[in-house]
Structures are given as C-alpha cells and as structure tokens.
C-alpha cells in the first residue's frame with residue numbers, strides 16, 4: 001500500500017518534470033516504459049553511428065586526393081565518437097554495452113536502414129554528407145531538447161559535428177559540379193540513388209508509426225516523422241537548385257496554399273525489406289561489425305585486466 005502511494009508520487013513528480021520541460025536525469029525515478037523506449041532509441045542511434053562509418057569508410061583508401069582523404073577520415077572518426085557518446089548515454093539508463101553489441105550483431109536491435117545501401121562512386125561521399133547527414137540533422141536538432149538529460153546533451157555536440165559533415169559533403173559536390181560532364185553525371189546519378197532512401201530515414205508515415213505518440217508525450221521526440229520529412233524536403237530543394245541537380249520525383253512541386261513542397265510517396269515496401277535485413281549491403285555491414293568486434297577482443301581483455309588490477313590495488317590500500 002505504502003509503496004503504491006510512493007510510486008504514485010514518483011509518477012506525478014516525473015510527469016511534472018516532463019511538462020515543465022525540465023530534464024530527467026539518470027538517478028531520477030522514471031517509468032519502466034520510458035527507460036525501455038530510451039534504451040531502444042539511443043541504442044538504435046548508437047548502432048547507426050558506428051555502422052554508418054562503413055559506407056564512406058569504404059572510400060578512404062580510394063579518395064582522389066590527400067585533402068579529401070583527410071576530410072573523410074575526420075568525418076568517419078566523428079561518427080565513431082557519436083557512437084561512443086550514445087552508448088555512454090544508454091549506459092546511464094542501466095543498459096550494458098556488451099549486451100547492446102550482442103543485440104546489434106544478432107539482429108535484435110536495428111540501425112538506420114540507410115546504411116544498408118552500397119556506396120558505388122566517390123560522389124556518394126558527397127551525397128551522404130549532404131542528404132544523409134542533412135536528414136540526420138533534421139532528426140537530431142529537436143533531440144537536443146529531448147527530456148532525457150544525457151541524450152539531449154550528447155545531441156548538442158553531435159549536431160555541431162553533423163553540420164560540419166553536411167557542409168563538407170555539399171562542398172565536395174559543388175567542386176564536382178564545377179568539373180567535367182562525367183563528374184556532373186556522377187553527382188546526379190548518386191542523388192538519384194540516395195534521395196528516396198534519405199526520405200525513408202524519417203521512419204514510416206505517422207499513421208503507421210507505432211511508438212511515435214508515446215514518445216511525443218514523453219518529450220523524447222518533439223516532431224512527428226512526417227513533419228520532419230517535410231522540413232527536410234523544403235530545406236533540400238533550394239540546395240539542389242543551387243547545386244544544379246534534380247530529385248527523382250515527378251510529384252515534387254511548390255504548394256502555395258500549404259507554403260511547402262508536395263512530394264511523392266517513398267516505396268515503403270522497399271523500406272520494410274531493408275529493415276528486415278534484406279538491403280543490398282545488410283549482410284556485409286553486420287559481418288564487418290562482427291569481425292571488428294572479434295578483432296578488438298584483446299583490447300577489451302587488456303582494458304578490463306588493467307581495471308581489475310587497479311581496483312585490487314585500490315582495495316589493498
């Protein structure tokens with residue numbers, strides 16, 4: 001009886017924190033559903049950051065100049081850092097890092113479907129920076145105000161770096177567009193392949209997005225999938241015009257009444273296929289991740305051996 005009164009008080013304190021737009025911190029009481037939703041979302045986000053190193057990482061050894069190689073190396077390293085902040089944020093909720101890795105490797109946790117598409121040309125490096133990091137920014141800027149403190153704070157730093165990523169991608173494409181016809185064609189061909197997968201990054205339409213409503217109530221999310229997708233389309237069109245490329249969507253046109261662009265429907269059956277692990281690069285991505293994890297076993301063993309020794313010494317004092 002007493003415990004249920006206490007529980008009610010904790011619940012109303014939690015709700016008051018959320019509605020006052022204050023942050024929930026790791027040691028605060030929180031409903032189990034909130035904790036589970038956050039662990040799932042943050043883990044999926046962390047996995048996306050590190051799996052996302054692969055499509056562009058594949059071009060590190062084939063970058064056309066030392067300058068491009070240095071930029072791309074910095075970008076790919078940033079993504080590893082994003083993964084680290086996010087895994088750390090998940091750990092503050094009581095998640096175990098090793099357990100999250102196992103869930104990624106055996107498919108119990110997902111990562112963004114965008115990273116299951118292959119990178120076929122160097123233009124893909126530019127288009128990923130422009131459109132994929134651009135879509136990530138649209139998704140992540142509102143997360144800087146997410147109700148869970150460690151997630152919100154991680155997002156502030158991540159977003160600063162993402163905006164550098166987007167600019168480097170756009171600058172690379174600008175350079176290619178000032179080059180030869182073959183380079184311009186390469187950029188357009190790449191845009192044609194990435195446009196629809198980029199729109200899918202915002203998740204299924206609102207009426208088919210099962211977790212959205214509760215996440216909005218908890219202020220983990222601030223905007224619906226469709227709102228963010230619209231924002232991304234409206235933002236990208238002037239950038240495409242400045243660049244001199246088009247998007248492969250015959251339904252794309254300005255709607256003066258709505259004050260926004262109308263656009264076509266992504267192929268959601270393709271999205272479901274890729275989510276189910278049938279993307280062109282799905283098997284390769286997980287195989288690479290597994291190999292990296294296995295090759296890193298000695299580092300984890302050495303690190304924990306040192307930590308064990310340090311704590312025994314500490315206790316002996």
Ligand SMILES: [Fe+2]
Nearest residue numbers: 049078079082
């Ligand atoms: Fe990132």
Ligand SMILES: [Fe+2]
Nearest residue numbers: 079133162165
């Ligand atoms: Fe990025």
